[in-house]
Amino acid sequence: MIRVVLPQHLRTLAGVDGAVTLDAQERPTQRTVLDALEASYPVLRGTIRDHGTAERRAFIRFFACGRDITHEPADDPLPDEVASGAEPFRVVGAMAGG
Amino acid sequence: MSGVRLLVGTRKGAFVLTSDGTRDDWNVEGPLFAGWEIYHLNASPVDRDRLYASQSTGWHGQVVQRSDDGGKTWEAVGNEFAYDGVPGTHQWYDGTQHPWEFARVWHLEPSLTDADTVFAGVEDAALFRSVDGGQTWQELSGLRAHETGDQWQPGAGGLCLHTILIHPQDPARMFVAISAAGAFRTDDGGETWRPINRGLRSGELPDEDREVGHCVHRIAMNASRPDVLFMQKHWDVMRSDDGGESWHEVSGNLPSDFGFPIAVHTHEPDTVYVVPIKSDSEHVPPEGKLRVYRSRTGGNEWEPLTDGLPQSHCYVNVLRDAMAVDGLDPGGVYFGTTGGQIYASPDGGDSWTAIVRDLPAVLSVEAQTLP
Numbered sequence: 001m002i003r004v005v006l007p008q009h010l011r012t013l014a015g016v017d018g019a020v021t022l023d024a025q026e027r028p029t030q031r032t033v034l035d036a037l038e039a040s041y042p043v044l045r046g047t048i049r050d051h052g053t054a055e056r057r058a059f060i061r062f063f064a065c066g067r068d069i070t071h072e073p074a075d076d077p078l079p080d081e082v083a084s085g086a087e088p089f090r091v092v093g094a095m096a097g098g
Numbered sequence: 099m100s101g102v103r104l105l106v107g108t109r110k111g112a113f114v115l116t117s118d119g120t121r122d123d124w125n126v127e128g129p130l131f132a133g134w135e136i137y138h139l140n141a142s143p144v145d146r147d148r149l150y151a152s153q154s155t156g157w158h159g160q161v162v163q164r165s166d167d168g169g170k171t172w173e174a175v176g177n178e179f180a181y182d183g184v185p186g187t188h189q190w191y192d193g194t195q196h197p198w199e200f201a202r203v204w205h206l207e208p209s210l211t212d213a214d215t216v217f218a219g220v221e222d223a224a225l226f227r228s229v230d231g232g233q234t235w236q237e238l239s240g241l242r243a244h245e246t247g248d249q250w251q252p253g254a255g256g257l258c259l260h261t262i263l264i265h266p267q268d269p270a271r272m273f274v275a276i277s278a279a280g281a282f283r284t285d286d287g288g289e290t291w292r293p294i295n296r297g298l299r300s301g302e303l304p305d306e307d308r309e310v311g312h313c314v315h316r317i318a319m320n321a322s323r324p325d326v327l328f329m330q331k332h333w334d335v336m337r338s339d340d341g342g343e344s345w346h347e348v349s350g351n352l353p354s355d356f357g358f359p360i361a362v363h364t365h366e367p368d369t370v371y372v373v374p375i376k377s378d379s380e381h382v383p384p385e386g387k388l389r390v391y392r393s394r395t396g397g398n399e400w401e402p403l404t405d406g407l408p409q410s411h412c413y414v415n416v417l418r419d420a421m422a423v424d425g426l427d428p429g430g431v432y433f434g435t436t437g438g439q440i441y442a443s444p445d446g447g448d449s450w451t452a453i454v455r456d457l458p459a460v461l462s463v464e465a466q467t468l469p
Contacts, residue, residue: 008159009155009158013158013161017298046177047158052178057157094157
């Protein structure tokens, strides 16, 4: 099981409370987790990554195990703790705006 | 008994205000989509319970919401606005070419004949259409493919397509307006477009007869006389009597001819409303007095409407999509301000009351007349 923590606006949009759980993956990466998240919650398509390019939106960041992994390659494996479900993959809205 | 439903978009959510036909007492619901910018909500004229809303933030981009029960419940529908083909470039603020990039939906205009068909005006300027209730969107790319497209330049608010008018007797004819490119018309249902800016004068442009480059803020029509158009331009209030083929100025005795919204009375095609704003560098009412100006002569002769509006220390703005009229008799007029007030006049502008005073900055107001 993989856990994903979303920012408040996306939890509201997806209609979920707390962390989202996804099926376990053998070698989860940012890309595979986000692919699975969008497959389970199509309403999130375009809100974390752009349609078409699948590039991360500018004010979105990714954290895991207390580390900012935003700029790590999208196909690198995520930490073992995320793969095991012990730690969540966090989607965070950057602090900006008012 | 008949009634009115106001659909209000703000910087931090949407609000729905309802009243019976007296328009004395209002019920205020909201915020819906709290914390999101709601540039526009609009209702289908075919099905009064079919509503569309444009929801966006800088963090999460664009979402489009649809309601099939008059706003009680909402469903997120399609949010992919892909430009047709290779998007190309348009002119940037510094005169260089800049790639076309989707930012948000400014305006949603439901079809006059089909509740599942809706048009979206977006930034960077393009027109999209959905024929499946907002689930999927296709660009009407003949507009952006016009030979002047690479000359279009953003206004201060971005390169936005903010006005969509559908001709009520000829559905193949539509008008759109883009800041700061100008007004455009199609006569073939959106396949091809041409600029309709003859007669507009923009002091910033060295070529007075330039085909594009005009900062049109808003266009309005009366459905009974749809080839007479009224325009609030960056500066100047303009009128066309021939479907936009030519324009002439009708600013007349306005204290300032700068402003954003313009509206036409539902039953009186020569009664027009504007909200003069001091200047393009000071987006506030002249003299700190919030005044709607009404012309009953189709322009040129304007009277200030002040009863119930603040006449001192008022420094709010009224944005281009934030004024609307209802279809009741007598006709009602409504507008929202960047200070969060929604003002209503059930008597065509003679007197005004603030329905609500402290909403987030108001981006848009639509008035839906209920049976």
